[in-house]
Amino acid sequence: MGLTATRVKAAKRGFAKSRGGRPTRDAAIERDQRLIEVATRLFLERGFDATSIDAVAETARVSKPTVYAQYGDKRGLFAAVLRREIARWLAPLAAAAAEMRVDSASDRSVEQRLTDLGRQLLTINCSADSIAFSRILTAQAINFPEVAQLAVDEGWSKAVSTTAEFFDHLVDSGALALEDTTIAAETFLNMVVGHAHRMATFGIPFEMATAEQRMVVSIRLFLAGAIGPPDRLRDAAKGKRRPAR
Known part of the structure; x- marks a missing residue:
């Protein structure tokens, strides 16, 4: 009886219905997007x-059974938001x-490319939303390790693999000398955003200008070990490529 009454109320909230009585595909997509937006906020x-x-x-104007059917429970909803x-x-x-794949001959130096990416x-990683999610994950990691694992698998691990792909192209062009681009990617991400993100998560005030200067210095330190010997730079400038791996 309660479930039927809830469905009747949902029908009165203005969703377009298919002949079977369910929301149309477009209405369902709109509903799910609104639900995630509300849950995020x-x-x-x-x-x-x-x-x-x-x-x-209530805020998303959907029924509770709809939320449970879509996401299972609050952890499932939070995982979808995450x-x-x-x-x-990961978009940047x-x-x-992607840019490196199609524009490996860019006039920008490696340092400029890494600085633009680092900025x-x-x-993004020091934004209020990012810090809020970081604090939630830290607080819930012990109770809900699967959510923390999701953040690692779909967040950190993908960030590392994508950065490693970026470095692969630089290595293939002779611009960098890296024994292991995955380890290099982990090191780069930790150097560029690790400190600032950690301070922000702990609520320790810092100036973004100072964080950017730290990032610039960190990138130069990274490149000091990643560029390799002078002859590699000369070969890269002449357009020579390293042997295929």
């Missing part, structure tokens, strides 16, 4: 514990890797 404003399925459903945020955080890395990563 509430998780960021209230934290994980203080955000309820009731509040999300996946979308991770995709947004994916764009840089984007710093801005």
Whole structure:
């Protein structure tokens, strides 16, 4: 009886219905997008514990059974929110890797490319939303290790692999000398954003200008070990490529 009444109420909220009585595909997509947007806002404003399925459903104008059917429970809903945020955080890395594939002969120096990329990563990873999610994950990691593992698998691991792909192209062109691009990617990400993100997560005030200067110095230190001997630079300038691996 309660479920039927809930469905009737949902029908009165203006969703376009198919002949079978369910929302049309476009209406369902719109509903799910709104649900994720609302859940994101509430998780960021209230934290994980203080955000309820009731509040999300009411604010998003959907029924509780709809939320449970779509995501299972609050952890499932938070995981869906986290996946979308991770995709947004990874976008600059994916764009840089794609650009490198189609524009390996860019006039920009390796240092400039890495600095531009580092600045984007710093801005995104030190944003209020990113820090809020980091704090939620830290607080919930022990109780819900699968959510923390999701952040590692779909966040950090993909960030490393995408950065490694970026470095692969630089190595293939002779611009960098790296024994292991995966380890190099981990090192680069930790050097460029690790410190600033950690300070922000702990709530320790810092100036973004100072963080950017730290990033620039870190990139120069990274390149000091990644460029290799002078003869490699001369070969790269002459257009010579390293032997195929």
